[in-house]
Amino acid sequence: MPEPTIAVLDVDGTLVDSNYQHALAWYRALRSLGETFPIWRIHRLIGMGGDQLVRALGGDDVEKRIGDEARERWVEEVDKIIHEIAPLPGARDLLVAIKERGHRLVLASSGKPQHVDHFVDLLGGRDLADAITSSEDAEASKPEPDLLEVALEKLGVAPDADSVMIGDSVWDVEAAKKAGMPTIVVRSGGFGDDELKDAGAVGIYDTPGDLAEHLDDTPLA
Known part of the structure; x- marks a missing residue:
């Protein structure tokens, strides 16, 4: 066989x-750190890992300045709405x-x-x-x-x-x-x-x- x-x-x-909850969580996390991106752009990157998404969205400068903190805040934002999934x-x-x-x-x-x-x-x-x-x-x-x-x-x-x-x-x-x-x-x-x-x-x-x-x-x- x-x-x-x-x-x-x-x-x-x-x-x-x-996917849409993740896009919203990223939007809120990034906005809380002073970076606001159109949510449709974030959605287009969902499925890409968080270790790469911030750089793909905002470039090397945004990744260097707030990448790690954005990922931490994204986890917190997902925790708030995970019951909706x-x-x-x-x-x-x-x-x-x-x-x-x-x-x-x-x-x-x-x-x-x-x-x-x-x-x-x-x-x-x-x-x-x-x-x-x-x-x-x-x-x-x-x-x-x-x-x-x-x-x-x-x-x-x-x-x-x-x-x-x-x-x-x-x-x-x-x-x-x-x-x-x-x-x-x-x-x-x-x-x-x-x-x-x-x-x-x-x-x-x-x-x-x-x-x-x-x-x-x-x-x-």
Whole structure:
């Protein structure tokens, strides 16, 4: 029998509906430090790790002056509204469908450990995941591939193991491409289909539930 495929799933924005809360949290954190950016610009960067977002948004000067403090305040702002975040439609169904097909499952998040724990419990995913990652597991976050490489290391498999990424942003696709993984995407990241296809997505679905219903049309059949 062939080895099971490894499904590496992004959590924030892919399984739980958190992208707009994160954008708002970044807006409030940065504004509290005297830097106000249009929230649409922040939203376009959600999915990129916080270690890179401030520089991508405001340049080296803003990163140098307030980067670390902005990240600390972002955590505080997320804590205030985390109760508003809910699973996306069919999120747990997708996890169950992947496991029922015999694949291995990693919940790969670059979020803070306490946020990741909250979301995994919200999904009821702790009993389904073969491994879970957080920001503590990698030096650089997406669009760098570190977190995906760590996900495979946690399973004790080679970097070229048969694996598929499931995400919601162009940053997920770019990170997976660097790690040698094809990426299936759900539309909850707010990116256009053309953007996702141009980045390299091999499949695009409305929701995790929609993907679960069509899983046999993907590399996770």
